[in-house]
Amino acid sequence: xxxxxxxxxxxxxxxxxxxxxxxxxxxxxxxxxxxxxxxxxxxxxxxxxxxxxxxxxxxxxxxxxxxxxxxxxxxxxxxxxxxxxxxxxxxxxxxxxxxxxxxxxxxxxxxxxxxxxxxxxxxxxxxxxxxxxxxxxxxxxxxxxxxxxxxxxxxxxxxxxxxxxxxxxxxxxxxxxxxxxxxxxxxxxxxxxxxxxxxxxxxxxxxxxxxxxxxxxxxxxxxxxxxxxxxxxxxxxxxxxxxxxxxxxxxxxxxxxxxxxxxxxxxxxxxxxxxxxxxxxxxxxxxxxxxxxxxxxxxxxxxxxxxxxxxxxxxxxxxxxxxxxxxxxxxxxxxxxxxxxxxxxxxxxxxxxxxxxxxxxxxxxxxxxxxxxxxxxxxxxxxxxxxxxxxxxxxxxxxxxxxxxxxxxxxxxxxxxxxxxxxxxxxxxxxxxxxxxxxxx
Amino acid sequence: xxxxxxxxxxxxxxxxxxxxxxxxxxxxxxxxxxxxxxxxxxxxxxxxxxxxxxxxxxxxxxxxxxxxxxxxxxxxxxxxxxxxxxxxxxxxxxxxxxxxxxxxxxxxxxxxxxxxxxxxxxxxxxxxxxxxxxxxxxxxxxxxxxxxxxxxxxxxxxxxxxxxxxxxxxxxxxxxxxxxxxxxxxxxxxxxxxxxxxxxxxxxxxxxxxxxxxxxxxxxxxxxxxxxxxxxxxxxx
Numbered sequence: 068x069x070x071x072x073x074x075x076x077x078x079x080x081x082x083x084x085x086x087x088x089x090x091x092x093x094x095x096x097x098x099x100x101x102x103x104x105x106x107x108x109x110x111x112x113x114x115x116x117x118x119x120x121x122x123x124x125x126x127x128x129x130x131x132x133x134x135x136x137x138x139x140x141x142x143x144x145x146x147x148x149x150x151x152x153x154x155x156x157x158x159x160x161x162x163x164x165x166x167x168x169x170x171x172x173x174x175x176x177x178x179x180x181x182x183x184x185x186x187x188x189x190x191x192x193x194x195x196x197x198x199x200x201x202x203x204x205x206x207x208x209x210x211x212x213x214x215x216x217x218x219x220x221x222x223x224x225x226x227x228x229x230x231x232x233x234x235x236x237x238x239x240x241x242x243x244x245x246x247x248x249x250x251x252x253x254x255x256x257x258x259x260x261x262x263x264x265x266x267x268x269x270x271x272x273x274x275x276x277x278x279x280x281x282x283x284x285x286x287x288x289x290x291x292x293x294x295x296x297x298x299x300x301x302x303x304x305x306x307x308x309x310x311x312x313x314x315x316x317x318x319x320x321x322x323x324x325x326x327x328x329x330x331x332x333x334x335x336x337x338x339x340x341x342x343x344x345x346x347x348x349x350x351x352x353x354x355x356x357x358x359x360x361x362x363x364x365x366x367x368x369x370x371x372x373x374x375x376x377x378x379x380x381x382x383x384x385x386x387x388x389x390x391x392x393x394x395x396x397x398x399x400x401x402x403x404x405x406x407x408x409x410x411x412x413x414x415x416x417x418x419x420x421x422x423x424x425x426x427x428x429x430x431x432x433x434x435x436x437x438x439x440x441x442x443x444x445x446x447x448x449x450x451x452x453x454x455x456x457x458x459x460x461x462x463x464x465x466x467x468x469x470x471x472x473x474x475x476x477x478x479x480x481x482x483x484x485x486x487x488x489x490x491x492x493x494x495x496x497x498x499x500x501x502x503x504x505x506x507x508x
Numbered sequence: 509x510x511x512x513x514x515x516x517x518x519x520x521x522x523x524x525x526x527x528x529x530x531x532x533x534x535x536x537x538x539x540x541x542x543x544x545x546x547x548x549x550x551x552x553x554x555x556x557x558x559x560x561x562x563x564x565x566x567x568x569x570x571x572x573x574x575x576x577x578x579x580x581x582x583x584x585x586x587x588x589x590x591x592x593x594x595x596x597x598x599x600x601x602x603x604x605x606x607x608x609x610x611x612x613x614x615x616x617x618x619x620x621x622x623x624x625x626x627x628x629x630x631x632x633x634x635x636x637x638x639x640x641x642x643x644x645x646x647x648x649x650x651x652x653x654x655x656x657x658x659x660x661x662x663x664x665x666x667x668x669x670x671x672x673x674x675x676x677x678x679x680x681x682x683x684x685x686x687x688x689x690x691x692x693x694x695x696x697x698x699x700x701x702x703x704x705x706x707x708x709x710x711x712x713x714x715x716x717x718x719x720x721x722x723x724x725x726x727x728x729x730x731x732x733x734x735x736x737x738x739x740x741x742x743x744x745x
Binding site for chain 1: 521524525526527528529573575635636652655656658659662663666667670671673674675676677678680684685687688691692695696699700701702703704705706707708709710711712713714715716717
């Protein structure tokens, strides 16, 4: 008989005067996998934090009930014991890193559980070439890979993974699923939060569906239910007029000081009304390319011709904002567009969020406000970095409607992403690998 | 906006652009000796500060890269220029006569030297070496904090740079942009603590391994010898 890894009876947990999850009971044995899904804001991350005893560290966080990991209450036990048992990958991977260098981060994780590290093991995870790289210079995908590597190598017994593949390329996601499968077959357990549970189906998981903090379904993996929650593989695509070139970049070469070239002779063009996708493995230069096209970074060689104003929306949309609330952010919208702004806020379900501080907005809400703001401020070229990160099917659909609307108004859009759900809206797709453009389709 | 972005960029490139590379990988004892010698050189070459300044610029360029030397020299020159110019204006208003420009240039050079040395030592501090020392002294939990500090400070500055660059694209004023840029820095620190709570409250059982660089240790020793030689010359002269 397998050991009971998680036992939880949560009466209520969340944030005082705000959101909470209620009446969640679950138990998980070694060798079992539980996938938690549900819409953005349904309480998935709150549940993970409640299980790990992290909720009370948040302002106004509270917990009522019981949550035990291998019979230990994380609220009352030594943090070292919990760390040695649990591997946690947060939704925003950049917050999960402590050390400044890749190998130091990797070795520190192992050192805490008394294991000597062998840096060569980073090879398995595609990170050995980055062993001396600064962690704050990694892409989101490379950061997520590093978290996976540290957690797999230190031999934790329970994996709590919050959107663990959202920034990782398709090949990498397959690799890590296999690695997790091996861990589970050896008696470890996993709790995975994902908007698309279908990816984890080969692991034979249990399924927990949350809706506004309540359990909507808890039981064996239910294919029909999962399909009903999943994002459709098609999109209503408007026929847009594609006019003159709005962006033309030729023979772009770029490198960060002291490093090798990350972009090598890139050629790209964008027309008005066009949505262009850029895909490629982690660390291939997608984000750098967007920054170069926005003229945030200056290329070493090559030419960029823009026939309009560009705006770059980063992976972390918080960096876009200059106001403390959406209302402040939208105060820059010209008077002539106020009516249109009202309509958009209504259409994209943002009216109730106008006075909410940015810190309390979800990723999806931040991204939608960012796009609405940029659209109303009349930029011509939109450079969007992983715009679907952490978005459920419903929120993603709303976001894609905003993107379609922007393109229909004659603007040009370039999206860098690994998310296959976006492929339906691209007019053309470029693949980039090791700084070179491989093909366009 | 661009001026603030430029300043933040200079600070980032002077202190955090590189990881455990260059002279950062020479032993602590050599770095400490370098610090002591830089103070002695300042005293000995008080009337000719350009000699040790030139020496340390060369050392920085060889040990940390040309871009580091260039960025750090510009950054050190900013407060130094202020001191030189204000001293010069003060003397003019006071009605002093004599070699005012020469004296102002001397003030500029001395201030540049001190700022440059400060930046050099901040840039060659190795958080991993400090972490190892703390671990050996028995401060196991504390040994995590140098690593964390060298992670969240540049990560925050890097976010701030991105935020300022976006402000430029949006055509916003620098003051409007500084608030959210600082807010993102604060959020970075708070989230790092909350997410990594169990790890930060734990004690690493094994100190991190460290590979010293023979090449950069030799470079530091060579410069120490040159400095020693200069100190002797200054006494003879």
